[in-house]
Amino acid sequence: xxxxxxxxxxxxxxxxxxxxxxxxxxxxxxxxxxxxxxxxxxxxxxxxxxxxxxxxxxxxxxxxxxxxxxxxxxxxxxxxxxxxxxxxxxxxxxxxxxxxxxxxxxxxxxxxxxxxxxxxxxxxxxxxxxxxxxxxxxxxxxxxxxxxxxxxxxxxxxxxxxxxxxxxxxxxxxxxxxxxxxxxxxxxxxxxxxxxxxxxxxxxxxxxxxxxxxxxxxxxxxxxxxxxxxxxxxxxxxxxxxxxxxxxxxxxxxxxxxxxxxxxxxxxxxxxxxxxxxxxxxxxxxxxxxxxxxxxxxxxxxxxxxxxxxxxxxxxxxxxxxxxxxxxxxxx
Amino acid sequence: xxxxxxxxxxxxxxxxxxxxxxxxxxxxxxxxxxxxxxxxxxxxxxxxxxxxxxxxxxxxxxxxxxxxxxxxxxxxxxxxxxxxxxxxxxxxxxxxxxxxxxxxxxxxxxxxxxxxxxxxxxxxxxxxxxxxxxxxxxxxxxxxxxxxxxxxxxxxxxxxxxxxxxxxxxxxxxxxxxxxxxxxxxxxxxxxxxxxxxxxxxxxxxxxxxxxxxxxxxxxxxxxxxxxxxxxxxxxxxxxxxxxxxxxxxxxxxxxxxxxxxxxxxxxxxxxxxxxxxxxxxxxxxxxxxxxxxxxxxxxx
Numbered sequence: 001x002x003x004x005x006x007x008x009x010x011x012x013x014x015x016x017x018x019x020x021x022x023x024x025x026x027x028x029x030x031x032x033x034x035x036x037x038x039x040x041x042x043x044x045x046x047x048x049x050x051x052x053x054x055x056x057x058x059x060x061x062x063x064x065x066x067x068x069x070x071x072x073x074x075x076x077x078x079x080x081x082x083x084x085x086x087x088x089x090x091x092x093x094x095x096x097x098x099x100x101x102x103x104x105x106x107x108x109x110x111x112x113x114x115x116x117x118x119x120x121x122x123x124x125x126x127x128x129x130x131x132x133x134x135x136x137x138x139x140x141x142x143x144x145x146x147x148x149x150x151x152x153x154x155x156x157x158x159x160x161x162x163x164x165x166x167x168x169x170x171x172x173x174x175x176x177x178x179x180x181x182x183x184x185x186x187x188x189x190x191x192x193x194x195x196x197x198x199x200x201x202x203x204x205x206x207x208x209x210x211x212x213x214x215x216x217x218x219x220x221x222x223x224x225x226x227x228x229x230x231x232x233x234x235x236x237x238x239x240x241x242x243x244x245x246x247x248x249x250x251x252x253x254x255x256x257x258x259x260x261x262x263x264x265x266x267x268x269x270x271x272x273x274x275x276x277x278x279x280x281x282x283x284x285x286x287x288x289x290x291x292x293x294x295x296x297x298x299x300x301x302x303x304x305x306x307x308x309x310x311x312x313x314x315x316x317x318x319x320x321x322x323x324x325x326x327x328x329x330x331x332x
Numbered sequence: 333x334x335x336x337x338x339x340x341x342x343x344x345x346x347x348x349x350x351x352x353x354x355x356x357x358x359x360x361x362x363x364x365x366x367x368x369x370x371x372x373x374x375x376x377x378x379x380x381x382x383x384x385x386x387x388x389x390x391x392x393x394x395x396x397x398x399x400x401x402x403x404x405x406x407x408x409x410x411x412x413x414x415x416x417x418x419x420x421x422x423x424x425x426x427x428x429x430x431x432x433x434x435x436x437x438x439x440x441x442x443x444x445x446x447x448x449x450x451x452x453x454x455x456x457x458x459x460x461x462x463x464x465x466x467x468x469x470x471x472x473x474x475x476x477x478x479x480x481x482x483x484x485x486x487x488x489x490x491x492x493x494x495x496x497x498x499x500x501x502x503x504x505x506x507x508x509x510x511x512x513x514x515x516x517x518x519x520x521x522x523x524x525x526x527x528x529x530x531x532x533x534x535x536x537x538x539x540x541x542x543x544x545x546x547x548x549x550x551x552x553x554x555x556x557x558x559x560x561x562x563x564x565x566x567x568x569x570x571x572x573x574x575x576x577x578x579x580x581x582x583x584x585x586x587x588x589x590x591x592x593x594x595x596x597x598x599x600x601x602x603x604x605x606x607x608x609x610x611x612x613x614x615x616x617x618x619x620x621x622x623x624x625x626x627x628x629x630x631x632x633x
Contacts, residue, residue: 058429122617129372129428130620133568136561137609137616144605246557250436257433300448307441314434315422 010183012327013268014176017042020272021172031283032168038275039171040232042268043178044248045255047225049267050182051218052256054191056198057127060249061119061135064142065223067244068115069108069230071146074159077104077235082161089150101165105174105231112227113220120219124212139249147241158240166235174232178225182264190217198262251278254310260320265327273321278306341594342472348590350478352583353485354543358563359582360492361536363575366567367509368529369420370428374435377560378442379415379534383408383541384551385446388455400459405538411442412534416527424526439557446553454552457545464546477546488539489579492532496575501528509573562589565612571622580624585612 017039024035048062076099078086083095099107123134146153153159166174185191194214196204201211233239251274259270281302313321358376365373386407390400419438423431463480466473496502501524507515508525516522544556563582570581589608593601615623 056429058432123613126616126620129568129572130616132432133565134613134616137565137612140561140609141606144603144609148602250440253433254437257430261429298448300444303444304441304448307437307444311419311434311437311441314430314437315419318423318426318430 006187008328009186009264009326010180012329013046013179013183013264016268016272017172017175017179021168024168024172034275034279034283036166036168036171036236038272038279039168039175040166040229040236041252041255041275042271043171043175043229043232044226044252045259045271046175046178046182046264046267047222047229048252048256049261049264050185050222050225051215052222052253053261053263053267054186054194054198054218055215056262057215058132058253059135059219060132060253061138061142062222062226063244063249063252064139065112065116065226066230066233066248067142067146067241069112069227070159070234070239070244071153071230072111072227073104073108073231074162074234074239075153076107077101077163078159078161079163086157086159086161087150087154089155090153091151094152101163101170101235105228105235108231109224109228112230113224116223116226117216117220120216120223124215124219127211139245143241143245146244154240156241158238159234160238162234162238164235164237166232171232171236174228178229179264179268181221181225182267185218185221186264190214194218251306258310258313258320260322260324262319262324263322263326266320266322266324269322270320274306274310277309278302281305343474344591344594346472346474346478348587348594350481350547351590352585352587353482354540354547355559355563355566355586356579356583357485357488357536357540358559359567359570359578360489360575361533361540362563362567363572363578364505364529364533364536365420366572366578367575368505368512368526369424369431370512371420371423371431371435372428372564373533374432374560374564375415375439375442376533376537376563377556378439378446379408379411379537380541380544380556380559381446381551381553382411382442383538384457384545384555385450385455387459387541387545388457388551391457391459392455395459397459401542404541405535408538408541409531409534412530412537413527416530420526420530421523424522443553443557450551450553452553454550454555457549457551460542460546461549477543480546481543484539484543488536492575495532501525505529562586562608565609569612569615569623571625573622574625577622577624581622584623 020035020039024032027035044066048059051057051062052059075087075090075094076097078098080096080098083090119138123131123138126134148155193204193209196207197209197211197214205211230244255270255274256267257270258274259268260266285298285302317323358380362373362376365371383404386404387400390403395403415438419434423434463477464475466475467479496506504515504520504525505528507518507520508522512522544559545551562585566581566585567578568581570579570584571577585608588611589604592607593604596604
């Protein structure tokens with residue numbers, strides 16, 4: 001029975017993802033794109049949660065792992081015949097190889113995970129503001145390198161010709177996978193130790209937890225999940241370096257904090273709530289009707305409303321919409 | 333000699349110094365607010381952007397230079413006052429993550445308001461353009477703005493130093509940034525100190541706006557966004573808790589990126605950001621408390 005009650009924390013977020021995906025099947029094909037995009041965002045935010053939520057250290061660098069995953073999956077799955085057109089300066093060992101959809105996603109996760117581990121080895125010695133700025137520096141460096149290094153990708157160009165295999169089903173399965181891994185990690189010995197260091201650093205050290213090692217593990221796992229999400233993203237729409245930079249960093253962090261950074265439930269709720277608002281407003285910019293009113297907003301109001309609402313939520317409910325607690329149907 | 337080896341001429345050196353001076357002012361502006369509020373104001377660059385748009389509009393309406401500068405100060409000060417009242421004050425004492433993300437939201441908001449209002453192409457601020465003309469000293473051309481920037485920055489820093497050291501409100505501000513709780517117990521009025529710090533940092537943003545629009549007259553909605561990120565890194569590298577290390581950090585990163593930008597060959601200068609931020613990571617690893625701080629500081633964030 002206790003086991004079952006514990007599984008609520010997984011069932012809530014997973015159910016929400018499934019419901020969002022099912023809702024997506026009921027709408028027109030053009031609106032379905034918003035649902036698919038939302039599910040990929042859920043995957044990114046949950047990946048971010050694995051590190052930020054459990055450790056309490058802000059990371060601005062996770063979008064670099066999303067970008068690395070997107071680049072890996074993208075470069076590997078563009079058909080060999082079209083590679084010279086988009087990426088004329090590609091390195092030889094990448095030029096002739098093409099992989100399928102699933103293996104490109106797996107590789108995206110692996111490559112991003114390894115990169116995250118390498119980055120974390122020195123970085124996890126830092127904490128607080130220094131750690132935040134250092135992860136920001138990682139984002140800047142990754143963005144700069146991917147932008148100008150044409151041996152490993154399209155550089156300034158947009159990643160066109162990647163097979164668009166991320167439909168609603170693949171996005172939902174990917175998001176579910178990320179949620180399950182995040183849940184399993186949170187239940188594991190490592191997740192618990194890391195949360196202990198978040199709550200009380202000194203006490204956690206006193207019972208033998210190594211802050212450095214726990215953060216390292218979390219950073220690598222969350223980097224790998226972010227890479228997988230990046231792989232899903234590049235199979236969804238043509239990306240370039242600008243779409244994987246400050247705006248995405250901001251919106252995903254905001255989703256996490258608005259939902260409630262310290263719980264998986266909060267990550268999923270925040271991602272879905274902000275995405276829903278964002279998608280609805282961008283529909284409204286093209287003209288839509290809300291019950292009986294016809295709404296037609298000027299272009300650009302979307303981001304302003306989203307930004308203002310996020311500031312308001314943070315001021316009124318600093319612990320996030322869920323208060324940072326896990327999902328519970330009935331209190332124990 | 334060393335300059336010749338590194339392929340740096342006097343002009344690059346002068347430009348780097350001017351950039352360092354401007355960044356130093358931004359660093360003080362960010363550091364002042366951080367000192368009393370423990371809040372990293374990511375929206376600082378958007379204050380500069382707003383001031384720059386004020387200057388651009390003023391030059392479009394053919395206002396005289398003094399009126400343009402007055403308008404710039406007015407816009408930036410009103411905006412910082414509103415930011416303090418509407419965002420900083422309700423969030424005071426919350427976790428740093430929440431405050432930082434909230435300033436992120438404000439930055440995003442202001443940038444998009446500007447985008448909606450002025451369009452993505454931006455406006456051009458021309459009223460002070462004559463400062464871009466050079467003075468020629470022997471064989472070296474030095475733009476007037478480099479001298480003006482260094483002099484103005486030095487003056488501002490001197491005034492600020494006097495204010496912090498010689499006046500009562502300055503004493504209160506220094507006490508608050510040491511230990512806000514204790515300072516309040518001893519009778520320092522929190523709202524007043526924070527209000528003054530925010531307005532001072534706003535005034536510095538206006539000064540920065542005036543000088544940056546001379547350097548880059550095209551004002552777009554993402555004006556000063558890059559600079560803010562670089563300065564934030566510089567402030568943390570220098571040492572966030574104290575004004576002097578923060579200023580030095582800002583100057584250092586501006587000077588270093590100016591020098592590197594001038595010294596690197598063109599095909600490598602596109603990787604300038606990577607070099608600068610790699611240096612930031614290395615410094616943070618070696619001295620996490622700050623490059624220019626003496627004792628090990630206790631991490632509070």
